[in-house]
Amino acid sequence: MSNAVSALGGASFAGLAKVTDTGLGxxxxxxxxxxxxxxxxxxxxxxxxxxxxxxxxxxxxxxxxxxxxxxxxxxxxxxxxxxxxxxxxxxxxxxxxxxxxxxxxARACFAVSGEAAREVIAKVAPVDLDDGQFEAGTFRRTRFAQIAGAFWLDDAGTFHIVCFRSVAGYMYNLLCAAAHPQSKVGVYA
Structure with a gap:
């Protein structure tokens, strides 16, 4: 029997925020x-x-x-x-x-953390992420650009994302592009 592995093997990117494949869940x-x-x-x-x-x-x-x-x-x-x-x-x-x-x-899991995590998610998901609107414990199903996903915010300010495993590469690249150091917008920072 083969060993179960996460979609992207723990891939990680650090820019405006840290994007991480969080492994099997x-x-x-x-x-x-x-x-x-x-x-x-x-x-x-x-x-x-x-x-x-x-x-x-x-x-x-x-x-x-x-x-x-x-x-x-x-x-x-x-x-x-x-x-x-x-x-x-x-x-x-x-x-x-x-x-x-x-x-x-059938799922892939990601975390987006850091000071600009809210901005990174806001660039790719049509959700009001204002502090009073999206707080710890809020859970949403939505679209991340072209794909379906769901996400929540934990007490530490980290966003957790779940999507289909078949689009894990797309999700990771999308989040990394939104977290690129030269893509700062500054709405939530």
Whole structure:
């Protein structure tokens, strides 16, 4: 059996902000009735987190739950635990209409950090990133230039991005171009 590797092998670029391929992350798409007590209990058991409000991500002691749509969450857990978590979700949600799928190997993960991280993201995603509009714990699905992706901001001011693995090279190059030292705009700095 081959070893799992991240899309870009930990590639990193430092410019106005630091862009990093953050490696393998365990990700599960969970669809179902998010208001259901059974779904809420299963999410809590899987991640230690509550079902998040619209456009939010909530962290627990074993992972995180991010709002994707009115009937969909993205659960983040350790890569090595994904299959076990999916199996447990199946047990916990037996009889409940749901879908839980391991999408870890179909995704790529990036981090954009540093003083100009907000500016870098704003150049490529049509999202209002003003401090009062986009704060730690905010989660958005959007487009990054020509591709779909999702991202959130953590308490340390780092943006985390998830996209399809098939477009990882495009995403990385896009973020690096936006972080190039000669591309400063200065809106958020």
């Amino acid at each position: 365990g990700m599960i798409t969970l669809r179902g009735d998010l208001a259901s007590a059974k779904v809420q209990a299963a999410v809590k058991a899987a991640t230690g987190a509550a079902v998040p409000d619209t456009r939010r991500i909530v962290f627990g002691d074993a992972g995180a739950a991010a709002w994707m749509s009115p009937d969909e969450l993205l659960l983040l857990v350790e890569y090595e635990r994904v299959d076990a978590v999916v199996a447990k979700l199946g047990e916990d949600l037996a009889g409940e209409h749901h879908m839980a799928v391991n999408v870890s190997d």
